[in-house]
Amino acid sequence: MHLNGDHWDDWLASDCPALLIRGSRSTVLSSEHARDMAARRPHTRLIEIPAGHTVHETVPVEFAAAVSEFLGALCTYPE
Template identity: 75%
Template sequence: MNASQQHLNGDHWDDRLAGGCPALLIRGNRSTVLSGEHAKDMVVRRPYTRLVELLTGRTVHASVPAEFAAAVRGFLGSL
């Protein structure tokens, strides 16, 4: 698990900005892993990215599954 976590560290902007297809970023508004400021920066820097913030921590899909599913359905329905 530690080795996996280390791969998340670093500068991934080149990879993130390389794509041009629509993207959905779902963030828990109480997350200590991804700040709201960083999430908004991700949306500004990459076109066609939608940010949805849900009332929870970082494990959005597990802690608010219905809201997570609704966000994904809404995004896919808009494509």
């Protein structure tokens, strides 16, 4: 299943810290598009992990480590 449509308004509606995790072998989300997403939304961190699109399923340990590190950094995030 592919997601269709223009979702930029939704993505850009917030400037809360966001973690964007992309599987480096994803055929759904290109590296260029992910970089554009991170560049256009303030406070977004992009991490690419060697995996396909379903990073959380194929490499759950690496996925959890990335999320844990991101959430831990929020404790020191300036208000």
